[in-house]
Amino acid sequence: MLRKELGRRLFRHSLGVASMAHRLAGAHGLDQEAAVVAGIWHDYGKAFTPEELREKARAMNLELDEITRLSPPLLHAPVGAALLKQEIGLKDEWILRAVKFHTTGAAGLNGLEKIIYLADAIEVGRRYPGVLSLRHLAMKDVDAALRVVVDNSLQIVLQKGDLLHPDSVAFRNELIMTTRRG
Numbered sequence: 001m002l003r004k005e006l007g008r009r010l011f012r013h014s015l016g017v018a019s020m021a022h023r024l025a026g027a028h029g030l031d032q033e034a035a036v037v038a039g040i041w042h043d044y045g046k047a048f049t050p051e052e053l054r055e056k057a058r059a060m061n062l063e064l065d066e067i068t069r070l071s072p073p074l075l076h077a078p079v080g081a082a083l084l085k086q087e088i089g090l091k092d093e094w095i096l097r098a099v100k101f102h103t104t105g106a107a108g109l110n111g112l113e114k115i116i117y118l119a120d121a122i123e124v125g126r127r128y129p130g131v132l133s134l135r136h137l138a139m140k141d142v143d144a145a146l147r148v149v150v151d152n153s154l155q156i157v158l159q160k161g162d163l164l165h166p167d168s169v170a171f172r173n174e175l176i177m178t179t180r181r182g
């Protein structure tokens with residue numbers, strides 16, 4: 001069903017995220033089954049256009065902040081999570097939160113939420129300079145890998161002149177502060 005909704009390319013990406021999340025969860029003592037479920041479904045919102053997502057958010061009375069509403073790349077995460085709950089019947093709040101925050105990140109994310117964010121950026125289908133060493137680093141130190149991945153993704157947002165979500169800034173600051181405190 002998901003393959004039909006997402007199309008071949010995005011479905012392969014979702015399997016890649018599930019598989020990477022499974023490996024990361026294993027390496028860091030987290031729930032591997034939850035990691036696979038969250039990984040498979042994380043981009044469910046991408047089955048819909050931004051207009052459809054805004055419409056569905058309205059129909060579900062889902063409150064979206066202004067920046068998310070005006071940023072097509074951000075919309076699919078929180079609306080996708082809400083749709084998984086309402087339409088697919090996925091009830092596990094910790095999995096839904098991992099889906100909700102996989103694009104912006106946020107301060108105070110737990111281990112599972114962090115590895116879904118990370119797996120999205122380093123799954124085997126991703127090809128960019130440095131991705132191999134990032135995969136290596138991620139197995140040893142999730143926060144160190146996240147610092148690189150978050151900076152990369154914020155740089156892309158800035159290059160595009162796009163809106164920067166405050167949750168992403170809070171996520172980055174928290175990662176840096178954690179390192180400085182030691």
Ligand SMILES: [Fe+2]
Pocket residue numbers: 042043076077102103
């Ligand atoms: Fe996504």
Ligand SMILES: [Fe+2]
Pocket residue numbers: 013017042043120
């Ligand atoms: Fe993704």
